[in-house]
Amino acid sequence: MMFSPLERPLMDRRSFVSAAALAAASMPLLEAAPANASPSNDRALQRIMLDALTRELDDAATAAAVEPAVEDIGFNWHPPVAPIASLDYVVAYSFGNRPPAGGGDPSRVRYEPGPVNEALADAVAKVRAARDIPVFAQWEIAHFLETKYSMDRVTSVEPVVQPDGTIVYLSTDGVAEQVVAFRGGTSGTAGVVGFRDHVKRCVLTTRDRGMTAFAPEGVTMPGTYDELSGQPWTRRRDLYLLHDMYAQFARWRAHAITAAYPNG
Numbered sequence: 001m002m003f004s005p006l007e008r009p010l011m012d013r014r015s016f017v018s019a020a021a022l023a024a025a026s027m028p029l030l031e032a033a034p035a036n037a038s039p040s041n042d043r044a045l046q047r048i049m050l051d052a053l054t055r056e057l058d059d060a061a062t063a064a065a066v067e068p069a070v071e072d073i074g075f076n077w078h079p080p081v082a083p084i085a086s087l088d089y090v091v092a093y094s095f096g097n098r099p100p101a102g103g104g105d106p107s108r109v110r111y112e113p114g115p116v117n118e119a120l121a122d123a124v125a126k127v128r129a130a131r132d133i134p135v136f137a138q139w140e141i142a143h144f145l146e147t148k149y150s151m152d153r154v155t156s157v158e159p160v161v162q163p164d165g166t167i168v169y170l171s172t173d174g175v176a177e178q179v180v181a182f183r184g185g186t187s188g189t190a191g192v193v194g195f196r197d198h199v200k201r202c203v204l205t206t207r208d209r210g211m212t213a214f215a216p217e218g219v220t221m222p223g224t225y226d227e228l229s230g231q232p233w234t235r236r237r238d239l240y241l242l243h244d245m246y247a248q249f250a251r252w253r254a255h256a257i258t259a260a261y262p263n264g
Contacts, residue, residue, distance in 0.1 A: 042071075042075070045071065045075060046067065046071060049067050049070060049071055050063055050064060050067050053066065053067055053070070069249070069252045069256075072248075072252075073245050073248040073249060073252070074245065076200070077196075077197060077200055078200065079192070079199050079200040079202070079203040079204075079214070079215040080203060080214050080215070081214050081215045081216065081217040082189065082191070082214035082215075082216070082217060083216075083217050083218075084127055084130045084131050084191065084216045084217065084218070084219070085130075085131060086189055086214075087127070087131060087133060087189050087190070087191035087214070087216060088133060088187075088188030088189050088190070089133050089134045089135070089136065089183070089188060089189075089190055089191070090124055090127055090128070090133060090134070090135040090136065090137070090190070090191045090192075090193060090216075091136050091137075091175075091176070091179050091190045091191070091192050091193070091202075091206055091211075091213070092120060092121075092123075092124050092135060092136070092137035092138060092141045092142075092192075092193040092194070093120075093138055093141075093172055093175055093192070093193070093194040093195075093198065093199075093202045094113075094117050094120065094137075094138035094139070094140040094141050095116050095117065095120065095194065095195035095198055095234060096114060096116050096117070096195075096225075096226055096229035096230070096231055096234035096235075097111035097112060097113055097114045097116075097117060097140050097229065097230055097231075098111060098112040098113075098114040098226070098228055098229060098230055099111060099112070099230045100112065106167070106230060107166050107167055108165060108166065108167065109167075110159075110167060111140075111169075111230050113139075113140035113141070113143045113144060114140070114226055114228070114229065114230075115226055116195065116222060116224070116225075116226050116229070116234075117138075117140035117141050117143070117144065118144045118148070119222035119224070120140075120141050120193060120194070120195065120221075120222055121137075121141045121143075121144035121145050121148060121149065122144075122222070123193050123219055123220070123221055123222060124137060124141060124145060124151075124193050125145070125149050125151070126219050127191055127193065127216050127219060128151065132153075133153075133191075134153040134154075134155070135151065135153060135154045135155070136154075136155045136157060136178075136179045136182060136183070137154060137155070137156060137157065137193075138156075138157045138170070138175050139156045139157060139158050139159065141193075142154055142155075142156035142157070143156075155182050157170065157175050157178045157179065157182075172198075172201065172202060172205045172247075173205050173208070173209070176205050176206050176208070176209040176211070177209055179206075179209070179211070180209050180210065180211065186209070186210035186211045186212075188211075188212070189212045189213070189214065190206055190211045190212065190213040190214070191213075191214065191215070191216040192206050192213050192214065192215050192216075193215075193216070193219070193221065194215075194221060195221060195222060195223065196221045196222065196223030197223065197237065197240055197241060197244060198240075198244060199215055199221050201244055201247060201248055201251075203215055204248075204251065205251075208251070225237055225240070
């Protein structure tokens with residue numbers, strides 16, 4: 001939650017200049033942040049957060065180092081975008097699904113794609129209507145691209161079925177990894193389709209796998225949660241945002257540790 005100016009007054013000019021100097025001195029720490037992060041560029045918010053963190057941690061240099069992560073993860077939910085005309089292929093990430101219609105153990109019987117993934121397929125169809133490019137879609141979305149749209153040039157990214165029949169569902173990163181394998185490399189620009197509160201992380205995860213990636217400009221991503229989703233954290237927005245922030249912090253942590261100690 002952002003504190004109001006009455007609760008956390010802005011630093012006066014002298015203390016802000018001092019904090020800025022300390023922030024400059026801590027640049028090696030700041031360089032640990034992911035290079036493709038998308039900060040909000042809200043200067044007033046940055047000042048308030050630096051002030052609050054500095055007082056809470058009693059350490060201006062560390063406050064300056066961690067503030068970008070807190071700001072980006074907590075206050076920025078919009079992905080970087082690019083015109084559809086600049087895209088070479090689509091990567092579509094699923095969101096939630098429903099328990100198997102006939103019951104059964106989801107580790108043995110597949111989930112149902114569900115309405116959210118149908119809405120994501122609708123978003124993919126809007127991109128394809130504007131530009132005829134190949135699509136790499138997680139299986140829940142690919143199902144609707146086939147059954148609802150009879151769309152060609154769609155590669156379905158499937159879960160992994162173990163020799164004993166156990167189904168292992170892919171993470172966001174696992175999907176991105178599979179797309180690189182399917183394409184045989186990272187050339188071109190990916191247009192990323194994902195649920196409204198998930199799509200920013202989808203873009204960043206796609207980039208982490210070496211692809212140039214943006215959300216398609218002008219395409220509204222679905223954002224209605226499904227109360228019948230098989231995953232509790234995808235049933236309500238408040239719960240999902242906490243889940244996504246947890247995943248984003250894990251990403252920042254990994255980048256920061258690698259940057260600080262590249263040799264382990």
